[in-house]
Amino acid sequence: MKKTNTIWGILGLLLCAYIWISSASFPTDAVMKIGPDFFPRLMATGMGIASVLLLIQTYSTESTAKAEAISFADPGIQRALIILVGAVVYVIVMQYLGFIPATIIFMMFMMYKLQFRQWVRMLLVSVATAAFVQIAFQGMLDIQLPMGILENFL
Amino acid sequence: MDFGLYLQCLFNALHPHALLVIFAGCLGGILVGSLPGLTATMGVALLVPFSFGMDMDVSIGMLLGLYCGAMYGGSISSILIHTPGTPAAAATMLDGYPLSQQGQASRALSMSLTASFIGGLLGCLIMTFLSPQVSIFALKFSTSEYFALAVFGLSIIVSISSQNVLKGVMSGFFGLILCTVGSDPISGYPRYIFGQMELYEGPPFIPTLIGLFAVSEILSGVEKFTAGKQVVQQVSQILPTMADVKRCLVTIIKGGVIGSFIGSIPGAGGDIAAFVSYGEAKRSSKTPEKFGTGMIEGVAASESANNGCTGGAMIPLLSLGVPGDSVTAILLGAFIIHGLQPGPLLYKEHIDIVYMVFASMLVANVAMFILGATGVKFFAKVIGIDKRMLLPIIMVLSLIGSYSMRNSFFDVFITLGFGVVGYLLQRFGFPLPPILLALILGPMAESNLRRTLVISQGDPSVILHQPIAMFLLILAVVSLVMSYRSQRKVAARMLAAKKANEADK
Numbered sequence: 001m002k003k004t005n006t007i008w009g010i011l012g013l014l015l016c017a018y019i020w021i022s023s024a025s026f027p028t029d030a031v032m033k034i035g036p037d038f039f040p041r042l043m044a045t046g047m048g049i050a051s052v053l054l055l056i057q058t059y060s061t062e063s064t065a066k067a068e069a070i071s072f073a074d075p076g077i078q079r080a081l082i083i084l085v086g087a088v089v090y091v092i093v094m095q096y097l098g099f100i101p102a103t104i105i106f107m108m109f110m111m112y113k114l115q116f117r118q119w120v121r122m123l124l125v126s127v128a129t130a131a132f133v134q135i136a137f138q139g140m141l142d143i144q145l146p147m148g149i150l151e152n153f154l
Numbered sequence: 155m156d157f158g159l160y161l162q163c164l165f166n167a168l169h170p171h172a173l174l175v176i177f178a179g180c181l182g183g184i185l186v187g188s189l190p191g192l193t194a195t196m197g198v199a200l201l202v203p204f205s206f207g208m209d210m211d212v213s214i215g216m217l218l219g220l221y222c223g224a225m226y227g228g229s230i231s232s233i234l235i236h237t238p239g240t241p242a243a244a245a246t247m248l249d250g251y252p253l254s255q256q257g258q259a260s261r262a263l264s265m266s267l268t269a270s271f272i273g274g275l276l277g278c279l280i281m282t283f284l285s286p287q288v289s290i291f292a293l294k295f296s297t298s299e300y301f302a303l304a305v306f307g308l309s310i311i312v313s314i315s316s317q318n319v320l321k322g323v324m325s326g327f328f329g330l331i332l333c334t335v336g337s338d339p340i341s342g343y344p345r346y347i348f349g350q351m352e353l354y355e356g357p358p359f360i361p362t363l364i365g366l367f368a369v370s371e372i373l374s375g376v377e378k379f380t381a382g383k384q385v386v387q388q389v390s391q392i393l394p395t396m397a398d399v400k401r402c403l404v405t406i407i408k409g410g411v412i413g414s415f416i417g418s419i420p421g422a423g424g425d426i427a428a429f430v431s432y433g434e435a436k437r438s439s440k441t442p443e444k445f446g447t448g449m450i451e452g453v454a455a456s457e458s459a460n461n462g463c464t465g466g467a468m469i470p471l472l473s474l475g476v477p478g479d480s481v482t483a484i485l486l487g488a489f490i491i492h493g494l495q496p497g498p499l500l501y502k503e504h505i506d507i508v509y510m511v512f513a514s515m516l517v518a519n520v521a522m523f524i525l526g527a528t529g530v531k532f533f534a535k536v537i538g539i540d541k542r543m544l545l546p547i548i549m550v551l552s553l554i555g556s557y558s559m560r561n562s563f564f565d566v567f568i569t570l571g572f573g574v575v576g577y578l579l580q581r582f583g584f585p586l587p588p589i590l591l592a593l594i595l596g597p598m599a600e601s602n603l604r605r606t607l608v609i610s611q612g613d614p615s616v617i618l619h620q621p622i623a624m625f626l627l628i629l630a631v632v633s634l635v636m637s638y639r640s641q642r643k644v645a646a647r648m649l650a651a652k653k654a655n656e657a658d659k
Contacts, residue, residue, distance in 0.1 A: 004582055012324055019331060027343060034607055036338035036345055039600040040331065047327040054320045061645065070581070076377035083376050083549075084574065091553060091566050103550055110546040114379055125543050133554055141207030143558045 005058040012051030019044035082113055098148020103130040155286065159506065163513040167215060173521075175212050176514060179219030180521040181529075186220070187227020188533050189544070190237040194224030195480040195590075196368045200548070202360055202488050203555040210492045210507065215514040217488060218464075221481050222518045225424055225461045226270040226526055231537050233262045233453070234389075242424030242460040245432040249445060249452030256448050263534075264394040265450050266457045267526040269406045273458030274519040276410030277417065277465025281472075282512045284418075289473035292498040297602040297609070298616065302623035302630075304599035307420035307476050309630035311591045313637035318583055323634070325584045329592025330599070332357055339601040340608075352564045359487045359593065361556035361565040362572050366586050367480075368552040369573025374580065375545050389534045392527045402454035405435045409458030416459070417466025423479030423587075424460035424467075431459030465515060472496050472508055476595065480587045483594045 023037035023044075070077055090106035097105075107126035116122055137143040166172060179201065186197030197220050205213030228243030233250035246266060253262040295303070308330075312322035335346045336356030347353040394402075409431040416427040435455035436445040445452050467478025468485075475497030477483035489496050494504060501508055526533075556569040576586055610616035617623050 008321075008324070008582060008584075015328075015331065022346070026338075026345065027341070029341070034604065034612060036341055036343040038604065040334040040345065043327055043330040043334065047324065047331060050320055050323045050327060054324065057320060061642075070578075074377075076379070079379070080373045080377040080577075084373065084570070087549060087553065087570055088567075091563060091570070095563060099554070107546040107550060110549065111542055114376065114542040114545065116540070116542040121543075125547070129547050129550055133550065136204065137554065137558055141204060141558070143203075143207065144561060145554070145557075 002058055005054060009051045009055040009058065012047050012054070016044040016048035016051065019047075079113060083110055086110060086113070094146055094148070096148055098150045099145040100130045100134060100150060101148065103133070155283070156505070156509070160282075160509050160512065163506065163509040164516065166211065166510065167513040167517045172212050172215050172514075173517065175208070176215040176219040176518050177521045177525065179216035180223035180518055180525055183220035183223020183225075184227035184230075184522070184525060184529070184533055185223075185536060187224035187239045187243075188230040188537055189539070190231050190235070190239055190537075192371070192548070193240050193367065194221060194228070194242070195363075195484065196371060197224050198481050198484045198488075199360065199364050199367050200551050200555050202484060202491070203558040205488060206491070206558065210494065211510045211514075213488070213492070214507075214511055215518065217485055218511070218514045219518040219521055221485070222274055222461065222464050222515070222522045223525070224481075225274075225464055226267060226457070226522050227533065228460075229266040229270070229453070229457050230263065230530070230533050233266065234259055234534060235537060240424070242428055242463070243456075244425060245428035245456035245460075246453055248432065248456075249447070249449045252446070252448035253450065253453070258448070260390050260392075261394065261398065261450065262453050263389060263530055264392055265398055265402065265453050267392075267523065267530070268394050268399065269402065269409065269454040269457040270461040270526070271519060271523040272406045273410035273413055274461035274464060274522065275516070276407065276458075277414040277462035278512070278515045278519055279465070280411070280414040280462075281465035281468045281515065285469045285473045285508075286501060288469055289498040289501040292474050295474075295498070295622070296620070297605040298620045298623040299626070301599055301602040301606060301617065302620075302626035303420070303474060303476055304595040304602070306626040306630045307470075307595050308588065308591055308599075309633050310420060310422055312585075312588050313633045317641065319634065319638045319641050321582075321584045322588055325579065325586065326588035326592050328579075328584075329589035330596045332362075332589070333593050333596030334600070339597060340604050350564070352560075352562060356597070357593070358556075358559060358562075358565050358568055360491075360559050361569040362593065363484060363487070363590055364552050364556045365569040365572025366576035366589060368548060369569055370576030370580060370586070372545055372549050372552065373573060373577040375541065379541060379545070389531050392530055398450055402451055405451045405454045406458040408434060408438075409455045410462035413459035413462025414466035417463030417478050418469040420470045420474070420476045420478060423481075424463040427459040427463040427466075428456035431455045461519075468511065468515065472500060472511060473498060475500075475598070477591065480590050483590050486594055 019040050023040050026035055026037040028035040086106060086109055090102055094102035104126040107129060108122050111122045134145060138145055183197060186192045187194060198217055201217060201220055205216060224240055225242055228238055228240030229246045231237050231239040232243040232247040233254050236247060236251040238244040238247050250262045308326050312326045333356060335353055337344055337354055344354055412431045412434060413427040416422050416430055432452060432455045435451050436442045439451060467482045470476045470478050471482045471486055477486045486496060494507060553566050553569060556565045559565055580586060606617060
């Protein structure tokens with residue numbers, strides 16, 4: 001726990017320093033002397049104090065809690081990372097391929113990564129979800145979803 | 155109280171279209187609540203985009219239905235599989251699961267439904283009659299009091315939502331820094347937008363919270379996922395016996411009232427309400443030692459309180475514009491999206507909307523009871539749904555929900571980014587509710603503080619001369635100091651226990 005708390009404490013201090021330095025360029029009210037930098041700096045100071053206190057607490061008390069470090073060798077972390085990358089690709093591809101095909105492919109990919117191997121059920125769930133969202137958002141709520149390659153067919 | 159207008163709103167809420175939407179919201183709420191890992195906050199966040207295309211009064215009904223439904227739904231998995239569907243149902247598990255192990259799952263579920271219904275109705279009534287009074291009082295508030303109220307709300311949620319108070323404080327400050335992104339509320343100067351005009355109005359609220367509360371949970375679910383189906387007990391009884399109702403009636407009423415009042419404290423939610431009510435039921439019982447072994451009063455106390463809390467949490471939302479808990483924070487966002495700013499002026503300018511909230515809440519509680527009674531067997535089966543199908547569905551709904559806000563892919567990437575942030579923060583013990591509340595209360599705190607300083611010509615001590623503001627600020631400091639001290643005591647006790655264990659070995 002000591003190592004992770006130290007990292008978070010330092011990250012908090014870095015954020016505080018960044019806010020203080022970057023807000024120096026904000027314009028100041030000539031009369032009030034309080035400008036757009038006032039609140040961010042106030043909050044950054046609070047963050048800085050809390051970070052220092054966290055570091056002091058981490059090194060002054062004996063902790064019973066165990067650290068839950070993130071290890072890239074952990075299959076669970078790998079799975080979460082692959083799904084995250086898959087989601088980013090899904091969002092990019094959706095703009096060209098369209099919502100329905102991209103969703104079907106992404107959902108089948110995600111289910112496959114979650115060790116689901118019943119192909120018919122995978123396809124049915126993916127198609128049903130894509131159809132439901134398309135009907136609910138576009139048909140009922142009038143929210144335009146990217147059509148992509150299906151633009152001329154639907 | 156204008157009863158004529160109230161009846162008119164009740165009549166509107168019973169219109170087939172509005173009624174259908176309330177039932178749909180409630181059904182969605184019970185489903186979301188009963189599935190472990192899907193919280194009421196996540197459910198409301200996912201449902202808000204669906205409300206864009208609807209009229210304000212109809213969409214309120216749907217969101218309130220979901221809120222009430224999810225509070226009850228959480229108890230189903232608490233009782234049947236020893237996993238609370240929502241944090242508010244954690245106290246229900248203490249006696250609900252032992253009852254289930256004794257083969258009395260149906261008895262516990264039927265009591266949970268009845269207690270939720272009566273607790274919810276009590277909360278609704280207290281909200282209807284109390285919130286207008288609070289709003290009259292709040293009309294006297296100036297900018298100093300609003301600033302102090304925002305600080306108080308944040309301090310409470312930091313105190314109660316984290317095992318490590320300092321991490322809760324850091325989460326709160328992170329949220330407050332986050333809401334300084336975008337235009338300055340006084341001068342309009344753009345801050346930290348890095349040339350992205352999409353950020354000019356601040357981080358988009360719904361995509362941010364879908365990321366924090368839905369995508370982070372999906373990533374966590376994917377990481378900790380284990381294949382295999384959940385075995386769930388059969389459910390038969392749908393209503394409690396008269397003997398059980400008689401036995402628990404006082405506990406239920408007490409729970410409903412406790413829940414409503416705890417819910418009305420800005421920041422305190424259903425989980426706290428349920429545990430306080432459970433503690434009170436245990437304290438006043440003739441057989442407190444039997445609590446935790448399958449006492450039906452334990453289920454009644456916690457369920458009536460967490461549903462009572464739904465009405466209570468609406469009091470500060472409507473009358474002060476300050477959310478009572480995480481779910482009402484999102485409801486506040488939904489109100490703002492529809493062009494309404496909750497607060498004392500809402501009672502003057504849009505009293506019809508306020509009464510519509512009262513009426514919809516009443517109908518939502520009845521809908522929850524009807525759906526709970528008729529569908530409990532179905533909901534019990536839903537818990538066994540394969541997560542390998544569920545997680546991809548929620549991921550798609552999350553991403554499309556955030557896209558639909560402004561038809562913007564930028565917002566979808568914001569959602570994914572906050573999903574990662576939320577996942578990391580939660581994993582390392584930083585609570586997320588303070589960030590959500592800070593996103594709501596931050597702009598309120600900043601604009602009111604700045605206005606106060608403009609009026610006082612830069613003298614901050616003016617806040618300390620306002621008795622109500624001073625009182626709220628003292629309460630904020632006291633709550634933080636007390637929770638820090640209690641955290642240190644718990645840590646010392648755990649350390650002593652660990653050393654004693656090592657000595658034994």
